Amino acid sequence: MEPWERSQSASVKKPMAPPAPPTDALGDDLLGEILRRLPDMASLASAALVCKGWGGVASDPVIFRRFLSLRAPLLVGVILTKRDRECAAHRNDLRFVRASSTRNPKLASAAAHGDFYFEGHPEIEATDRWSLRGCNGGLLLLCRGRYASNLAVYDPLERTAIFFEPPAGWHMVRYAIVADEAGPSFQVIAICPWHSHRFAVFSSGAGKWVVVNSFRDSWICADDGMAAGRFAYWRSNTKKNTMNENEEKIYVLDTKTMVWSVITAPFPAGESYCVADMAEHGGLCIVSSREQCVLLWVRDVNGDWVVKKEVSLLNQFGCLKRIRRDEWMKRLRILAMKAGYVYMEFWSIRKSESHVLVLNLNTVKLQQIFRNNAVERYRGAAFPFFLRLSPLPAADDDN
Secondary structure, three states: OOHHHOOOOOOOOOOOOOOOOOHHHOOHHHHHHHHHOOOOHHHHHHHHOOOHHHHHHHOOHHHHHHHHHHOOOOEEEEEEEOOOOOOOEEHHHEEEEEOOOOOOHHHHHHHHHOOOOOOOOOOOOOOOOEEEEEEEOOEEEEEEOOOOOEEEEEEOOOOEEEEEOOOOOOOOOEEEEEEOOOOOOEEEEEEOOOOOOEEEEEEOOOOOEEEEEOOOOOOOOOOOOEEEOOEEEEEOOHHHOOOOOOOOEEEEEEOOOOEEEEEEOOOOOOOOEEEEEEHHHOEEEEEEEEOOEEEEEEEOOOOOEEEEEEEEHHHHOHHHHHHHHHHOOOEEEEEEEEOOEEEEEEEOOOOOOEEEEEEEOOOOEEEEEEEEOOOOOOOOOEEEEEOOOOOOOOOOOOO
16 A cells, blocks of 8 residues: 555654753743742642752742741730720730640740740849730730830740830820731831821831821721731721721721721621731631621622621530530630631630630631630730741752
8 A cells, every 4th residue: 555545544643742841941930920829838838848949939028928828827825914094014914825735846835935924034024114015926016114115026935125216206106016927027017196197117127217108087096006917907996986986997007018098897886806818818808706606708899898708606616605604605806817717715794714716717617725714804905926937948958
C-alpha cells in the first residue's frame, strides 16, 4: 500500500510539548501571584520550604499578611478590668484569667510567667499609677497618672517597654494600639474631642507623633479604640453618651492608608459587638450578640449589612444550657474575633464569676471554655492576650 493510500484514521504522531520552565524562571512577581492563591497558611509554609528563593517571596509582607487572618490564634488568656469613668484600669483593677489549653508549651510558659499586671519592669513597678489602655499583638498600651502624662508600650513576656509622651497639648485622649502580628513594630493612634479634625499617630519605627488632618466632623467616642487586623475602630457607645442619636456609630481607621470610614451598626444601640477584618467575607465584618446568639454581619453586593451566619449557643451546646440553668448566666459579650474564632464572656448580673468562651465560627465548635472565679466584678474592658505569630520557617541555605 502506497503512503497516500493509508487510512485517514491512522494515528499521527504529535509533536512533543516543550518542557516546563524551571521554577527559577517564574520570577518573584509571578511566583508571588501564585502564592497569594494558596488556600491556607499550611500551604504557604510548605511552599516556603521549597528553596531559599521561594522562602523569601513567601515571607514578603505583602504576601505574608494575606495569610495572617488564616492562622489559628494562640490565646494565652484574657485580661479583665473593672469599670472606670476615665477609660483606664489600674493594675489593682485587673484580673488575668489563664486559658484552659496547656498542650502548647509556649502558651503554658507565657501564661505562667507573663507580667500581665506590669509589675516586672523597673521603671513601671515604682508607682501604682500605671493603667491599661489597650492590648494588641502581644503588647500592652499603658498610661500613667490621672491625665495620662506618660505612655508606654509594654511587652509582658519580654518585660521590655518603650516610653513616650502624649501629643503636646492634647487632653482626654482616646487611644488604640495596632501591633504587627509577627514582629515588634506597632502604631498608637490618638483621637481627641478637642481636635475634631485631626488625629495623631505614634509609630515605633519613627519614634514620634505625626498629626494628620482627619476631616471628621466630630468624635463621639466614649472609650479607647480596638484593633481589627490593620484597622483600628472606636465605638460611639450611644448608651453612654446621651447626646448621640439612638444609633451606634463605629469610626474605623485604615492604618495603612490613613483613611477614615464610619459604619452605622445594623442592630439597636447597646448590643455587644466587635469589628473584624475578614478577607474571605470581603473585608470588615461585625460580630454581635443577641441574647445567647452570635451573629456574623457582612456586606452584600449593594453594600447593605446582612446576617451571614447565626449561632444559637444554647441550642448548639448543651454545656452552656446547663451553665445558664445552674448558674443563672445569660449575658454574653463579644470580646474579639481573630481568624474565624470568636472570643466571648458568658456572665450573670447576680454573680462576679463568668466563663470565657472560644467559638470556631467556621466549624461551629466550642474550642475552649474556661472559668473566671473572681470574687469581684470585672465588667470593664476585656482584652484577649495572644502570642505573636511565628514567622514562616526558613528554607535551608543549601537549596
